[in-house]
Amino acid sequence: MRVGTPKEIKNHEYRVGLTPESVRELVEHGHEVQVERSAGLGIGATDEHYREAGAQLVDSAEQLFAECDMVVKVKEPQAVERAMLREGQILYTYLHLAPDPEQTADLVKSGAICIAYETVTGKGGLPLLKPMSQVAGRMSIQAGATALEKAHGGRGVLLGGVPGVSPAKVAVIGGGVVGFNAAQMAAGLGADVTILDRDPDVLEKLGNYFEARAKTRFSNVANLAECVAEADLVIGAVLIPGAAAPKLVTRDMLSTMKPGAVLADVAIDQGGCFETSHPTTHDDPTYIVDGIVHYCVANMPGAVSRTSTYALNNVTLPHALRIADLGWKEAMRHDPDLAEGLNVWNGHITYEAVARDLGYAYKSVAEVLD
Template sequence: MRVGCPKEIKNHEYRVGLTPESARELTHQGSEVWIETGAGMGIGATDAEYEAAGARIVEGPDPIFAECEMVVKVKEPQAEERAKLRPDQVLYTYLHLAPDPEQTADLVKSGVTAIAYETVTGPGGQLPLLKPMSQVAGRMSIQAGASALEKAHGGRGVLIGGVPGVLPGKVVVIGGGVVGFNAAQMAVGLGGDVEILDRDPDVLERVGTFFEARAATRFSNKTNLEEAVCAADLVIGAVLIPGAAAPKLVTRDLLKQMKPGAVLVDVAIDQGGCFETSRATTHAEPTYVVDDIVHYCVANMPGAVARTSTYALNNVTLPHALRIAKMGWKEALRANPHLAEGLNVHAGKVTYRAVAEELGYDYLPVAEALG
């Protein structure tokens, strides 16, 4: 199979779908790999390194979209990329379709077979291709929030860890999954007063056992959520419903009861965000203010630490890429039901139930798509 990797074009996106090491694995297995010139520069990978790995360097993205059977990316295809997709092609990348009707419509129209990293499953319902980026984003959320809390950046002027004789900042983490757990680790490490909310008793038990007295846990109902948010200096939105739009847990009305200059970091923004006032931002302009509350809603947070993120991502995406390239997408999905969960769009049909229900499409079960 001919596998292509274009340069990412989303604002301040420096990651790349394939590292030179991943390209070498694919070529070693017998696949032909095309890399757009300069695609790896954001992680310090040169064209020469890709060529040494056996890849072919091509000018611009057009040859990849026109001639490669599988396109491997990091972020969802932008409008100009979607226009180049075709029915006999596999797209393997993050998609986050539920809050993105325009992208979904374009993918359906293109006829492409689109496999989304974020819905590929693992044992026990885990999301192994989402996990490393969730770890990165969770940890980065505290860095970003700490910076936004600085007075010069519009925040309350609070240091998360405080100093002797001055109380630390209050950090509230909504959601105790991978993002929330990693955010809490960073906040605790900085010396913050940390509280984690979740609705799953098992999650609360797990994080409570891990953090012991270093972080408090609280069941997430409406009353507890409102009390915690109103007391917070920094709120991390870390709620995920796989494949579906995130629930709006913090309303516009609640903002008026928060401390002026408090910060909201919405890590769920890829799935539409879990704050009512959230809208996607970029690394170029990461924050905005609503009702005196600073919002940080960058949709590709891990792109800022591109090298770490790319290698962490390739560690989990490459094994499936190798299977698809060797077996073809149908056989690879038939052989691996976890990978089959990643199929979101095929031949003009939506094949992921949550996306179909959210956006009003007829749902085509994956088993039918596989024939």
Template sequence: MRIGCPKEVKVHEYRVGLTPESVRELVSHGHEVWIESEAGKGIGAGDADYEAAGGHIADAATIFAQCDMVVKVKEPQPHERAMLRDGQLLYTYLHLAPDPQQTAELIASGVTAFAYETVTGPGGSLPLLRPMSQVAGRMAIQAGATALEKEHGGRGVLLGGVPGVMPGKVAVIGGGTVGFNAAQMAVGLGADTTILDRDPDVLERLGIHFESRARTRFSNTANLADSVCEADLVIGAVLVPGAAAPKLVTREMLGCMKPGAVLVDVAIDQGGCFETSHPTTHQDPTFVVNGIVHYCVANMPGAVARTSTYALNNVTLPHALRIADAFDQPGGWKDALRNDPHLAAGLNIHAGHVTYPAVADELGYDLLPLAEILA
């Protein structure tokens, strides 16, 4: 199989779909790998490193025109979508539910698109999303602490406080991977931390882990409003796999918050869990609504590109190998899905149709069932 990895072009996105080590692994399986020149610059990997691993350096147009599968990190940008073609495979983060334009253009292209964020693991876990959720959760506290500084429009609160001065209050909405990692960082800084979730099992697990270092609250409307109003920093860490995030913090709630308090919406990739959120970039990360600072960067892990890229490749490479190794076999890439239902859950678009139920429901498309594709 000929596999291509273009340079990421989203604003301030420094990650890369394949490391030189991943290229070496793919080449050792007999595959041909093409890398766009300087694609690895953001992680300290030069073209010579990729060539030493057995890769070939090419431009983006050649990669999109001639490679059987394109491996990326972020969703293809409009000019990249225009280069995708019928029958080509795309393997990357997509987050289609809140992005009708991207969905329509991928459908029109005829591409077969696998989304990292919907590939499953045992027990319904999301192993390809997990490492980036870990990074984003930890970064959320760093970003929130910076935004709280007066220079950046915040209240001027130090999360950990100092002797004789109370620490800042942090509310983490959602106790999954993002929320857990955010809470770990907040607790580590000495912040007064509350975690909200609707799952009693999650709350019990968090309570056992953090003991008295953080509080847990059931996330009903009253508790959510109370925690948000008291907080100096609110982390939105809600995830509905493959679907748009629910709007849990309303515009009305901002009225009870302290001026200069900060909202960090880690769910912004899926449309955001704050009513007043809209995507921002590392270049211009915050905006203010009703006196409340919003941080809504849609590719937070891109700021720590080397850590993020290697963590991502650890989990994406095995599935890339399964697809590539099956490609030239009689059953083709579909055999990889027949043999691995977890990978099959990653299929979102195929030959002009939506194949992931949550995306079809959210955007109003007819669903092409996986069983029909693999029949």
């Protein structure tokens, strides 16, 4: 199979779909790999590194999309990239379709086979999403701490406080991978951390892990409202696989918060879990609504591109090899977890939550593979 990795073009996206080491693995399996020139510079991988790994360097994304059977990316294809997709071509990347009707319509129209990292399952979780959730959870505390500084519109509060001055209060909504990593970072900095979740088992595990370093509360309307009102920093860390995130913090709740408090919405890729959230970029990461600072960067891990790319390739490469070796249909017949990643096929939506949220007819993966 001919596999290609273009240079990412989303704002300040420095990650790359394949590392030179991943290219070498694909080449060893007998596949031809194309890499757009300078695609890896954001992780310190030069064109020569890719050439030594066996890649063929191409001058443009247009050439790569035209010639490759499978395109491996990191972020969802931008409009100009979606226009280059063709019927039967495999796209393997993060998609986050539920809050993005425009992208979804373009992918349906393309006739391409679109496999989303974020819905591939395994061992009871989402293994291709997990490493980026770990990165984003940890980064949310760094970003939130910066946004709390007065010069950035915040309250002028130090997360860990100092002797004689109380630390900042941090509320983490959601106790999954993002929430756990955010709480771990915040507690490590000495903040007063509360984690909210609706699953008693999750709360028990978090309580056992953090002991006195963080508090846990059941996430009902009353507890959520109280924690948001008291917090200096709120981390939105909820996830419904493949579906749009629920709007848990309403605009009315902003009026109960301290002026200059910060909302960091890590769920923004799935539409955000704050009613007042909208995607921002690394160039312009925050905005203020009703005196509350919002941080809603949709590709947070792109800022730590080398760490993120290598962590991502560790989990995406095995599936890429299986798809290239067997073809996507046979790979999915052998691996039901990979089959969960199929979101769009030949003009049909094949992921139920996306079809439901965006009003498409749903075609099951079982029907596609039959």
